[in-house]
Amino acid sequence: MGSTLFDMEQSETAWCPGCGNFVIWKVLKEILAESGREPQEVVIVSGIGQAAKMPHYVKCHTFNGLHGRALPAATGIKVANPGMLVLAESGDGDMYGEGGNHFVHTIRRNPDITNIVHNNMVYGLTKGQASPTSTRGFHTPVQVDGVLSEPFNPIAVAISLNASFVARASTVDQPALKTILQQAIRHPGYALVDVLHPCVSFNKVNTAQWFRQNTYALEDDHDPGDRVEAFRRAIETERLPLGVFYVNPSKPVFERSLPAYQQSDAPLASRRIEMSRLAEFVRDSFR
Amino acid sequence: MAPESMDVSIVLCGPAGQGVQTAEQLMVAIFRQAGLNVFATKEYMSRVRGGSNSTTIRISPGRVRALVDRMDIFVPLDRDAYQHCSTRISQDTIILGEKETFPPDKDDLPGRFQVIPLSRLAKDAGGAIYTNTVVVGVVAALCGIDEAVARSHVQDAFQKRDQKIVDNNLSAIALGYEAGARLPHKLPFTAGEAGESDTTDDVILNGGEAVALGAIAGGCRFISSYPMTPSTPVLTFLAKHGTAFDLVAEQAEDEIAAINMALGAWYAGARSMVSTSGGGFALMVEGLSLAAMLETPVVIHLAQRPGPATGLPTRTEQGELLFALHAGHGEFPRAIFTPGTLEDAFHLTQKAFNLADRYQVPVFILSDQYFIDSYYNLPPFDLARAENTDSIIQTAADYKRYAFTEDGVSPRGIPGHGEGLVVVDSDEHDEEGHITEDHDVRTRMVQKRLKKLDALTREALPPEWIGPPDAETLVVCWGSTVHLVTEAIAKTKGGKHAVLYFKQVYPLHPGAADLLSKAKRLCIVENNATGQFAQIIQSQLQIDIPVKILKYNGLPFTVEELVHRLDEAAG
Numbered sequence: 001m002g003s004t005l006f007d008m009e010q011s012e013t014a015w016c017p018g019c020g021n022f023v024i025w026k027v028l029k030e031i032l033a034e035s036g037r038e039p040q041e042v043v044i045v046s047g048i049g050q051a052a053k054m055p056h057y058v059k060c061h062t063f064n065g066l067h068g069r070a071l072p073a074a075t076g077i078k079v080a081n082p083g084m085l086v087l088a089e090s091g092d093g094d095m096y097g098e099g100g101n102h103f104v105h106t107i108r109r110n111p112d113i114t115n116i117v118h119n120n121m122v123y124g125l126t127k128g129q130a131s132p133t134s135t136r137g138f139h140t141p142v143q144v145d146g147v148l149s150e151p152f153n154p155i156a157v158a159i160s161l162n163a164s165f166v167a168r169a170s171t172v173d174q175p176a177l178k179t180i181l182q183q184a185i186r187h188p189g190y191a192l193v194d195v196l197h198p199c200v201s202f203n204k205v206n207t208a209q210w211f212r213q214n215t216y217a218l219e220d221d222h223d224p225g226d227r228v229e230a231f232r233r234a235i236e237t238e239r240l241p242l243g244v245f246y247v248n249p250s251k252p253v254f255e256r257s258l259p260a261y262q263q264s265d266a267p268l269a270s271r272r273i274e275m276s277r278l279a280e281f282v283r284d285s286f287r
Numbered sequence: 288m289a290p291e292s293m294d295v296s297i298v299l300c301g302p303a304g305q306g307v308q309t310a311e312q313l314m315v316a317i318f319r320q321a322g323l324n325v326f327a328t329k330e331y332m333s334r335v336r337g338g339s340n341s342t343t344i345r346i347s348p349g350r351v352r353a354l355v356d357r358m359d360i361f362v363p364l365d366r367d368a369y370q371h372c373s374t375r376i377s378q379d380t381i382i383l384g385e386k387e388t389f390p391p392d393k394d395d396l397p398g399r400f401q402v403i404p405l406s407r408l409a410k411d412a413g414g415a416i417y418t419n420t421v422v423v424g425v426v427a428a429l430c431g432i433d434e435a436v437a438r439s440h441v442q443d444a445f446q447k448r449d450q451k452i453v454d455n456n457l458s459a460i461a462l463g464y465e466a467g468a469r470l471p472h473k474l475p476f477t478a479g480e481a482g483e484s485d486t487t488d489d490v491i492l493n494g495g496e497a498v499a500l501g502a503i504a505g506g507c508r509f510i511s512s513y514p515m516t517p518s519t520p521v522l523t524f525l526a527k528h529g530t531a532f533d534l535v536a537e538q539a540e541d542e543i544a545a546i547n548m549a550l551g552a553w554y555a556g557a558r559s560m561v562s563t564s565g566g567g568f569a570l571m572v573e574g575l576s577l578a579a580m581l582e583t584p585v586v587i588h589l590a591q592r593p594g595p596a597t598g599l600p601t602r603t604e605q606g607e608l609l610f611a612l613h614a615g616h617g618e619f620p621r622a623i624f625t626p627g628t629l630e631d632a633f634h635l636t637q638k639a640f641n642l643a644d645r646y647q648v649p650v651f652i653l654s655d656q657y658f659i660d661s662y663y664n665l666p667p668f669d670l671a672r673a674e675n676t677d678s679i680i681q682t683a684a685d686y687k688r689y690a691f692t693e694d695g696v697s698p699r700g701i702p703g704h705g706e707g708l709v710v711v712d713s714d715e716h717d718e719e720g721h722i723t724e725d726h727d728v729r730t731r732m733v734q735k736r737l738k739k740l741d742a743l744t745r746e747a748l749p750p751e752w753i754g755p756p757d758a759e760t761l762v763v764c765w766g767s768t769v770h771l772v773t774e775a776i777a778k779t780k781g782g783k784h785a786v787l788y789f790k791q792v793y794p795l796h797p798g799a800a801d802l803l804s805k806a807k808r809l810c811i812v813e814n815n816a817t818g819q820f821a822q823i824i825q826s827q828l829q830i831d832i833p834v835k836i837l838k839y840n841g842l843p844f845t846v847e848e849l850v851h852r853l854d855e856a857a858g
Contacts, residue, residue, distance in 0.1 A: 040702070040703065040705075040706065040707075040708065041703070043555075043702050045551070048713070053722070055710075056710075056712075056721050056722055059708065060708060061702040061708050061709045061710065062708070062709070062710040062711065062712070062720065063551065063581075063711055064710075064711065064712040064713060064714065064722075065547065065550070065551075065577055065581070065713050066547065066573060066574065066577050069544075069547040069574070069577075072539065072543070072544040072545075072547035072548045072551065073547045073548065073554070074551060075551060076509065076511065076547065076548035076550065076552035076553075076554070076555070076557075076559070077551040077552065077554060077555040077702070078551075079537070079548070079551075079552055079557065080508070080509065080551070080552040080553075080554075080555035080556055080557035081555045081556065081703050083703065084702055084703060101541055101543075101544070102540065102543075102544055105539075105540035105544065258535050259530040259535075260530065260533050260534070260535050267555070267557075267703065268508040268509065268533065268535065268552070268556070268557035269508070269555065269556025269557050269679070269701060271508065272506070272675075273503065273504065273506050273532060273533075273675065275504065275670045275673060277531075277532070278500070278503055278504055278670060279667070279668075279670045281528070281531070282490055282500060282667055282668060283490065283667060285528075286490035286491055286492045286496070287319075287490060287491070
């Protein structure tokens with residue numbers, strides 16, 4: 001692994017050898033280093049789970065909060081300081097299960113956050129239960145007769161909500177993963193990158209081999225501006241397309257649309273209350 | 288009107304959506320203009336149309352700040368409204384309204400019924416919609432207010448509307464005034480009569496506004512909340528007026544998002560708050576625990592209403608004190624302010640932001656529906672007292688977010704301010720903020736977090752002693768009941784009473800035990816069923832308060848009720 005600006009001094013992780021997280025880790029540090037940003041300009045917000053440990057292994061600001069709650073915390077950070085590059089990164093259970101409501105409403109709000117979801121279709125840290133994206137019939141210690149529910153389709157949901165950037169990548173195609181993540185962090189507004197990857201310990205069905213056989217790249221002439229076509233491709237389940245499904249560059253960016261940032265770019269933290277103005281306001285408004 | 292009272296209590300009651308609130312606002316403005324002190328509060332049902340909602344307005348040459356049962360003037364807008372308030376009617380109550388509104392056996396009932404053809408007068412003014420303005424005219428005349436004062440306020444209130452609407456309202460006032468002037472009753476004082484203090488420069492606002500203004504004064508930059516009665520007015524006020532003070536208001540998808548957004552904003556340096564009620568706070572509890580673990584400050588305005596669950600959504604209670612105190616998994620310190628006066632609501636909310644910032648702990652402002660919806664005039668806040676301190680440091684390259692220090696408070700850096708990296712984690716963490724399972728580090732981190740309670744205790748506000756220093760009976764109260772209890776002890780017959788008002792209930796000021804031991808007899812007034820603050824005093828100070836005056840039907844105490852129950856308790 002090549003040394004980059006975002007490498008930590010020590011490189012021990014809590015991940016299993018062969019985990020897809022290692023690929024995302026390597027690519028993430030590369031794209032951050034190549035982005036021209038300093039570690040002091042990057043915040044990674046995460047929830048709970050194996051994927052959510054990522055910020056501890058990357059040299060940058062870290063907000064490792066609660067299970068499912070990375071997106072609201074990331075939104076608060078963006079409101080307070082829009083100049084930061086903010087990534088919200090966690091697993092499929094965290095983002096699509098526990099945090100499902102925040103997933104929906106963050107897409108609606110459209111803050112400039114890159115949302116990287118490690119999607120291995122299983123719960124790792126709690127040892128092998130079904131995740132929202134587990135395939136039907138998937139057997140686990142809890143779903144002993146196999147998963148009964150239909151898998152959550154984050155790509156289709158995001159496109160239906162008119163998310164401003166929707167992509168799916170896989171750790172089995174590293175170069176494409178890198179290109180997609182680079183586009184995502186450059187995109188102004190909410191960007192979803194659902195990253196399919198194997199869980200070597202708990203998912204014996206969706207293996208690296210399975211992903212190679214059951215995914216394919218969207219054609220070069222796929223038009224990410226065509227929402228209906230993007231949705232059509234998103235609901236393909238026989239083999240899963242990889243690539244940038246949909247981009248809506250005209251959607252207003254949440255924090256930039258706030259009145260507080262119309263006159264000034266200064267982060268909210270740097271602004272001070274003028275007591276004399278407040279005194280005047282109280283006098284004039286409450287007589 | 289009760290001859291012994293130097294204030295007049297006016298009650299207006301009608302179905303939701305019939306403009307009771309508009310009439311209330313007009314009346315309050317008119318009485319203020321006439322130089323009177325005004326207190327107003329409302330009680331309302333959880334519905335948008337129908338039912339019976341009432342507002343009580345007290346006017347006096349002296350300051351008035353509490354709810355009374357007594358009605359000197361009662362205006363029921365329909366028969367249900369009459370029934371709704373009928374237990375408050377006395378022999379002296381002047382009851383104004385349509386003949387159809389009154390019960391058929393009214394001649395056998397207490398009260399002085401005065402038929403006023405409100406509908407006809409409203410129709411003459413332009414339509415049924417002007418009924419409330421007619422009522423304002425009647426009451427203004429009855430209270431001896433100059434008609435010109437009333438007219439000028441109507442002009443102001445409707446200035447942004449069509450000229451026709453302004454004109455119709457002006458005729459409504461004139462018609463009402465004419466009818467009111469014919470009534471034989473008069474005020475026990477003259478409007479404009481000098482009170483005990485000059486109130487010309489006073490402002491008039493309610494509890495929700497005082498909390499919101501305190502937040503602005505405390506440097507609040509962000510409020511994220513989910514609407515829930517009775518906490519919503521703080522959110523709406525800051526959404527409307529915050530922009531002028533660099534404040535962002537966001538309606539979150541749920542309370543969980545609200546508190547996590549607020550924590551993200553504090554982490555990045557923006558002072559933030561959430562405003563909620565019991566059920567919403569229940570959803571925030573996990574985030575409260577996160578605030579404690581991250582040592583990221585947060586200010587929580589918790590406006591109480593009766594529970595459990597949905598309870599009585601628009602009513603009042605002081606039932607969430609122990610919940611606020613004990614909420615959150617894990618062990619960690621916090622501070623709880625319980626303002627009972629508008630001045631305290633402003634100053635303590637402002638202080639909450641600084642206390643949270645300095646000690647990196649959650650700070651609560653505990654209010655309730657009665658407090659949020661009650662307003663009165665008061666001198667403008669003393670902003671010289673509202674100084675903000677800033678504890679954020681510029682980080683060095685070797686910055687450690689959770690560096691061990693003597694008092695447990697690690698210097699707090701924020702992303703983008705200095706060379707350091709700010710690493711916070713909901714897992715147990717080392718000084719740098721990274722996950723650890725080292726049990727020695729765990730022990731030290733627990734001690735570090737708990738240590739902050741020492742400083743919070745040193746900074747705790749003492750309870751306020753109100754009344755004679757040699758009182759035999761000390762009446763303990765906290766939060767919204769303070770004005771009610773203070774007025775009541777002045778009217779009790781059973782010996783000398785004083786009030787011990789706690790504006791901070793946790794941690795308790797070290798001097799609280801001494802004050803509680805000063806009087807011969809102790810009594811506590813709480814708007815809940817289990818005497819929650821008495822339990823705190825018992826467990827923290829080992830002081831038993833034998834007499835508990837409790838109320839939990841969803842309504843606030845009234846002055847008369849407290850006088851009665853204090854006298855009863857005194858034997």
